[in-house]
Amino acid sequence: MNTDPCLPVDENGYYGNFGGAYIPEILHSNVEKLHQAFLKYIDDPEFIAEYEELLSEYVGRPTPLYHAKRLSAHYNTNIYLKREDLCHTGAHKINNAIGSVLLAKRMGKSRIIAETGAGQHGVAVATVCALMGLECIVYMGATDVARQQPNVERMKMLGAKVVPVESGNKTLKDATNEAIRDWCCNPSDTFYVIGSTVGPHPYPQMVARFQSVISREIRKQLKKQTGRELPDYVIACIGGGSNAAGAFYHFIKEPSVKLIAAEAAGLGVDSGMSAATIRLGKEGIIHGARTLVMQTEDGQITEPYSISAGLDYPGVGPLHAYLASTGRSEVAAVTDSEALDAAFRLTRTEGIIPALESSHALAVLDQRKFRPDDIVVINVSGRGDKDMMSYEKAQKN
Numbered sequence: 001m002n003t004d005p006c007l008p009v010d011e012n013g014y015y016g017n018f019g020g021a022y023i024p025e026i027l028h029s030n031v032e033k034l035h036q037a038f039l040k041y042i043d044d045p046e047f048i049a050e051y052e053e054l055l056s057e058y059v060g061r062p063t064p065l066y067h068a069k070r071l072s073a074h075y076n077t078n079i080y081l082k083r084e085d086l087c088h089t090g091a092h093k094i095n096n097a098i099g100s101v102l103l104a105k106r107m108g109k110s111r112i113i114a115e116t117g118a119g120q121h122g123v124a125v126a127t128v129c130a131l132m133g134l135e136c137i138v139y140m141g142a143t144d145v146a147r148q149q150p151n152v153e154r155m156k157m158l159g160a161k162v163v164p165v166e167s168g169n170k171t172l173k174d175a176t177n178e179a180i181r182d183w184c185c186n187p188s189d190t191f192y193v194i195g196s197t198v199g200p201h202p203y204p205q206m207v208a209r210f211q212s213v214i215s216r217e218i219r220k221q222l223k224k225q226t227g228r229e230l231p232d233y234v235i236a237c238i239g240g241g242s243n244a245a246g247a248f249y250h251f252i253k254e255p256s257v258k259l260i261a262a263e264a265a266g267l268g269v270d271s272g273m274s275a276a277t278i279r280l281g282k283e284g285i286i287h288g289a290r291t292l293v294m295q296t297e298d299g300q301i302t303e304p305y306s307i308s309a310g311l312d313y314p315g316v317g318p319l320h321a322y323l324a325s326t327g328r329s330e331v332a333a334v335t336d337s338e339a340l341d342a343a344f345r346l347t348r349t350e351g352i353i354p355a356l357e358s359s360h361a362l363a364v365l366d367q368r369k370f371r372p373d374d375i376v377v378i379n380v381s382g383r384g385d386k387d388m389m390s391y392e393k394a395q396k397n
């Protein structure tokens with residue numbers, strides 16, 4: 001049975017073969033209670049009104065859908081940028097943080113935990129916890145703590161406790177393991193806010209729902225600006241897949257709209273230094289879901305690599321594994337250097353400095369040929385302030 005108006009998901013959280021909930025016994029009742037609360041409140045007019053008011057008055061939604069004329073002229077097509085970079089805190093992550101923390105409050109939880117890679121999700125959750133007066137603990141790999149100092153300082157100023165994680169290669173995967181461990185030890189008072197469409201059911205569905213506001217706005221804005229509600233293409237980058245899920249959501253059942261997911265190819269898909277999970281991954285289980293996972297022959301998870309900390313993850317949300325395996329979405333593998341080129345191109349033609357993650361989506365413009373009458377929507381998931389050190393380094397080389 002399908003339990004979502006737009007997602008190809010069944011009541012057990014399966015997208016075809018992918019998804020489900022592979023969790024330790026101690027979390028079963030927690031995850032079940034979360035699922036029930038999600039189903040109850042996602043259709044509750046009072047909950048939705050509170051969520052939508054915060055999106056408009058606090059986050060600054062709707063974000064613009066901007067017709068990038070100089071960029072369009074360069075590529076000889078029609079490019080529209082969905083400006084999630086203009087959300088409060090600088091990325092789409094806050095859409096989900098608000099929805100999830102509101103749900104936590106409804107469930108009577110007083111302690112909020114989260115994992116973070118680049119720090120954008122951690123900052124978003126710390127922000128919402130400050131707004132609502134809740135305790136916030138953020139797990140972050142020690143490598144990321146060192147390379148993302150400005151976001152660490154922001155989280156601390158917001159009152160969150162940042163816990164550096166020293167296991168594995170000390171990045172996002174390891175921070176997620178640690179957050180799950182915390183949740184297992186504190187199942188009754190703690191709510192785990194996951195930052196992407198990953199994890200056990202119902203997280204992928206729930207996060208996609210809280211991000212679906214992106215494509216709801218795109219349809220409305222495109223209709224107003226062009227007379228057409230449906231673009232020819234929607235392009236988004238994928239780490240775990242939440243900004244892409246939000247940008248695709250209201251187009252998944254519209255076969256005329258082509259969906260392109262840009263994943264991080266690092267130094268090249270076959271270089272051994274990438275995070276191109278859909279290209280390279282095999283079916284496996286990571287962080288509670290069956291999905292594509294970068295792994296060795298004997299099932300050891302491979303350490304991923306990308307210049308962009310937000311895409312540096314060896315798994316991908318089950319929705320995207322399914323969309324790609326059925327041909328509903330197309331996957332583009334974008335290298336570090338292609339992403340850097342795209343970032344400089346956007347900055348110099350439109351005066352918008354994108355996040356390194358978003359630059360992977362923009363780089364698809366250099367890989368594909370679009371027709372002069374095509375309408376191409378690109379989701380600019382975040383702003384580039386946090387990436388200035390990488391951009392500065394690239395400029396010197």
Ligand SMILES: *Cc1c(COP(=O)(O)O)cnc(C)c1O
Nearest residue numbers: 196239240241242243357381382
């Ligand atoms: C976290 C992040 C991403 C990657 O996460 P998804 O869940 O795949 O969207 C992409 N862009 C920005 C700006 C981010 O902060």
